[in-house]
Amino acid sequence: MTASQAFVQACADLLGATYVLTDAHDTEPYLVDWRRRYRGSACAVLLPADTEQVAAIVRLACTHGVAIVPQGGNTGLAGGATPDSSGAQAVISLKRLNRIRGVDPHNNTITVEAGVVLAEIQARAEKEQRLFPLSLAAEGSCTIGGNLSTNAGGTGVLRYGNTRELCLGLEVVTAQGEIWDGLRGLRKDNTGYDLRDLFIGAEGTLGIITAAVMKLHPAPVARVTALAGLASPHAALDFLSMAQRHAGPLLTGFELMSDFSMRLVGRHFPQLRYPFGEPHAQTVLLELSDSESDAHARALFEWLMEEALEQGIVENAVVAESLAQSQAFWDLREHIPLAQAEEGLNIKHDIAVPISSIGRFIDETDAIIARAAPGARMVTFGHLGDGNLHYNVQAPEGVDAKRFLAEFQMPINTLVYDQVHRHHGSISAEHGLGQLKVDEAMHYKSPVEVRLMQAIKAALDPHNLMNPGKVVRWNAALDKENLA
């Protein structure tokens, strides 16, 4: 019996055979990532029922030397939850840890297990007249454990922060199979190292998040959106400053969409109407969330738009007149990735730069790509208020996308990431590193930073059994036992 077989047998004794999947048909959905870029293999897919079972599995993994790949809703975009191809790793799915343990409305917190689906948390918060502001395309199937492990971003970051900023406390199973109960619902706690934020964004490489205390916000009484047409990203930046100055914290959304993004949506989803008669180089979607009234938000927007039109910052503007129209504006934004997929394979970048550099970044990088791959079509859109762009590249009109990618994906990635690096930006703003960008991260980070990461990895997971190969390269020189 191999170590893997002995481990799988011990897990079956622990969980019951029903919750240890080994049949190829059963394991299939857990072994391929959402974008179908990665296909792995596993000795088993494990479905523990609670934190104690997760801890027991990790202790078995230590005993048998089996590596563990934690998985939530399997909607990640960087292959972080897909095992390698060896067949020696085990996937541990957190989806049965799906209880909302409690809501504390006076404390504005909700305590949830890792496997709770994001949309369910949003719904529960709403029932309590609260807002859980994390919102992203996969919210119907992604889980909060995955959101935390990748520090997911989304459309609410401008005002409410990333998943990190929405978390007050964690419960984690360590690489030793112990349970750390850090489920604190405190706004202030300065009693030692920030373990919480170390596990957040670590993609399961330091331990497994099993539950969390998340912040709720008072639910705004009104949400109103508007669209504005502008001449350039530079104008959009001026508009952002202006909107922030006048709307302050009421401004909860500021999304940029390039002309070509809008044309793609128009081509593939003609039922979604672009509200302006003429195209604009850039379109911005703004959202206000107001605690007073719909009328108050609308008046603020109207004043802001008039002022921006008068100053020549925007070329055109429209404020949504109904919830339905607000949704229609968001639909334009949310259909860009879908329109891209309809148009064909493309090269995706999830990058961030300082907000003040976005205009220059786009100008320079567009020009560089135009020289390297003439005719390539830039699908630029994203969370301008966070400095986060989905800076994607579509094959030239009429060119076979597969051939284009085979030739240009690597060199264009390098051009874009070099530019990001030059602008002190991030090559993964909200999707994490997973297995997709580990090498790039190790390349662009300073040796000091890489060594700090490796030292932490070796200290907390000395046998490299927690999602190995993701986020950071293992440094054998640091492979000492730090935690007994």
Place this chain on the structure above:
Amino acid sequence: MTASQAFVQACADLLGATYVLTDAHDTEPYLVDWRRRYRGSACAVLLPADTEQVAAIVRLACTHGVAIVPQGGNTGLAGGATPDSSGAQAVISLKRLNRIRGVDPHNNTITVEAGVVLAEIQARAEKEQRLFPLSLAAEGSCTIGGNLSTNAGGTGVLRYGNTRELCLGLEVVTAQGEIWDGLRGLRKDNTGYDLRDLFIGAEGTLGIITAAVMKLHPAPVARVTALAGLASPHAALDFLSMAQRHAGPLLTGFELMSDFSMRLVGRHFPQLRYPFGEPHAQTVLLELSDSESDAHARALFEWLMEEALEQGIVENAVVAESLAQSQAFWDLREHIPLAQAEEGLNIKHDIAVPISSIGRFIDETDAIIARAAPGARMVTFGHLGDGNLHYNVQAPEGVDAKRFLAEFQMPINTLVYDQVHRHHGSISAEHGLGQLKVDEAMHYKSPVEVRLMQAIKAALDPHNLMNPGKVVRWNAALDKENLA
């Protein structure tokens, strides 16, 4: 020549003798903490001019095995910046690293060196029509490096978060004397472990913060305060929920002050007038920060106060009619610690519990203390909106404070911290652990959490030379070399 002597000589060669203080008269101000509870000794006080010199000092410290105690404005309340009494440690003052390296208004960031005084950052932000919201009593002399290292709180946390939430990037000298350049001005960056938040709040035990990129906010156009008199902490909680629901993110302050706190202020600062004709069991100070207008904030406040009066949540309310009156309200709040000092020595606790537990916590703990130390007078005030109380105990009227403390300080600390622990709270909400509360922290934290902290300490500072004895007890069993 001892190791310390050799180290001091090498530092003199590096910095010039002017910047290596060894004379007792020169070193005195660096060896006593602000509250004069701790007096240390040092082989030298070092005053490097820049990050490179800090790094070179740490490399010399490694070579000679000398421990380093970093110090900012020396206003800490937990002895975190005071060396031990051995005379073998060196204090490294960051105060010459006092340049504002740059402001990026479009990115809403300011890049500052560790030794910049907090008030200077506030002033510079204001010049750029921005707000740097960190604000606390010591702001005229504390430095941002110290604020970061202790994750300082203050009066703006309700809306803007702790120092941690205001920081985007750091520059740190590691325990190996290398410089980590993590000075990123990004709202989104998911490329590996969150080193930034690990160094924040670590009180110099993992490395020395030398510079930071801090977030700025648009400056509100109006700030208005109000006072309300209430019957109990429970009523204050209901009022908080109500204010958050209606004012949303405009609510930037919500401070609680007990009747006895107000009486102490009245006794020692009679020129500060309590605005209500009769006393109230609790007084709440509210602040609104508005991006629209003074009139808008005032109207919102007046509506809120009327509503709360009508519902019987508050007994009395007054909205400040001028900036001067706003300041007068804040003066009442800010003079509580001063009035306490005038009244005599007292037992201080900086604690946090979930906001929903504050009423119960106060009721229960007041009763417990009344039994243990009859006549003890409770000075309860603090940042109710953050769940953070300064829950202080003054000797009974007419009892000698020194004798009271000698008898009751230890047992009352234990009673209070046991209660905090029972309510899943924090024994140090915003002041850090320093040397004051290390033992308590090790006692109340779970063994799993202590081991995680010790493993990180051993991994990043394997020779235990960075501010040893602060924050976490060294675990000799984990003393391996993790960073070459």
